[in-house]
Amino acid sequence: MKGEASETLMNQVTDANQNQNVPRALTIAGSDSGGGAGIQADIKTFQELDVFGMSAITAVTAQNTLGVHGVYPLTVDAVVQQIDAIGGDLGLDALKTGMLFSAEIIRAVADRISHFGWRQVVVDPVMVAKGGAKLLQSEAVEAITSSLLPLARIVTPNIPEAEVLTGLQINSMTDIREAARHLMDFGPSMVVIKGGHAAEDQEEVVDLVYDGRSFTEFAHTRIHTVHTHGTGCTFSSAITAGLAKGMSAEESIKMARTYIQFAIEDSLGIGGGHGPTNHWAYRRRLEIVR
Ligand SMILES: Nc1ncnc2c1ncn2[C@@H]1O[C@H](COP(=O)(O)OP(=O)(O)OP(=O)(O)O)[C@@H](O)[C@H]1O
Numbered sequence: 288m289k290g291e292a293s294e295t296l297m298n299q300v301t302d303a304n305q306n307q308n309v310p311r312a313l314t315i316a317g318s319d320s321g322g323g324a325g326i327q328a329d330i331k332t333f334q335e336l337d338v339f340g341m342s343a344i345t346a347v348t349a350q351n352t353l354g355v356h357g358v359y360p361l362t363v364d365a366v367v368q369q370i371d372a373i374g375g376d377l378g379l380d381a382l383k384t385g386m387l388f389s390a391e392i393i394r395a396v397a398d399r400i401s402h403f404g405w406r407q408v409v410v411d412p413v414m415v416a417k418g419g420a421k422l423l424q425s426e427a428v429e430a431i432t433s434s435l436l437p438l439a440r441i442v443t444p445n446i447p448e449a450e451v452l453t454g455l456q457i458n459s460m461t462d463i464r465e466a467a468r469h470l471m472d473f474g475p476s477m478v479v480i481k482g483g484h485a486a487e488d489q490e491e492v493v494d495l496v497y498d499g500r501s502f503t504e505f506a507h508t509r510i511h512t513v514h515t516h517g518t519g520c521t522f523s524s525a526i527t528a529g530l531a532k533g534m535s536a537e538e539s540i541k542m543a544r545t546y547i548q549f550a551i552e553d554s555l556g557i558g559g560g561h562g563p564t565n566h567w568a569y570r571r572r573l574e575i576v577r
């Protein structure tokens with residue numbers, strides 16, 4: 288089919304498939320070739336939660352379950368062009384940031400978020416990978432607190448990240464609350480300090496949520512496993528998916544907590560090191576219950 292007729296058909300197909308209400312989420316983060324963390328974990332999580340996933344890649348990492356073998360940041364222009372391509376056409380309902388690598392990229396990302404007026408922003412202040420490789424330059428920490436946190440609906444540091452961002456030492460639940468208060472001063476609407484890095488011998492993992500008024504603790508059974516590669520990315524992208532679907536911040540965090548619990552419980556054990564979590568575990572279990 289050629290010319291006018293094919294154009295008419297194309298228009299009909301396009302119109303029939305119009306679904307402007309599909310929840311859309313963007314991840315601005317690094318690529319993990321191993322597929323368990325970064326952009327790959329985020330897109331898998333969005334997909335599993337019925338959210339259309341989009342990405343702006345900040346850096347490519349050569350990575351597997353054994354560690355990070357190479358880090359190749361993209362130029363600021365390349366990051367900005369990806370974000371603008373999405374903002375200028377598809378639009379989004381929520382976004383998350385993960386590995387941002389440099390102060391220049393952080394400031395450019397913050398500028399584009401402000402430009403498009405995006406409010407449903409989850410900031411996962413990724414600093415180091417599980418094996419200790421640097422995913423954020425030390426001099427970029429200040430750019431997170433001054434440029435990005437004021438734009439965040441929710442910030443999700445783990446305990447070491449909360450220490451770096453606040454300059455406080457964290458040894459107890461009281462310290463975690465103090466760090467959460469400190470983080471609120473940088474301007475986010477909500478702080479979630481994740482407890483995965485607390486003492487291994489504890490039977491529970493406690494994530495602390497602070498909204499500037501009250502503290503809520505989410506306690507879950509600690510799973511004794513080495514297969515926790517990408518837990519932080521997966522958790523923050525599940526929160527982002529919840530926000531994209533119109534859930535409240537509290538509901539999104541609660542759902543994300545269950546999502547990551549199932550993903551760790553059913554982890555895949557592939558590779559020779561810290562294996563990835565199981566992104567389809569949540570859907571599989573809900574299908575069984577239904
Ligand atoms: N062993 C575990 N058992 C149960 N839940 C866990 C465990 N480890 C982490 N979690 C949960 O996973 C989520 C991510 O927490 P974690 O502290 O591991 O983040 P992270 O250090 O940022 O992850 P990453 O190493 O991927 O950057 C939190 O909700 C936390 O409670």
Ligand SMILES: Cc1ncc(CO)c(N)n1
Pocket residue numbers: 316317318319324325326348350385386413415416417422516517518519520
């Ligand atoms: C690309 C990337 N982002 C985040 C993390 C943290 O888990 C990682 N290991 N790799």
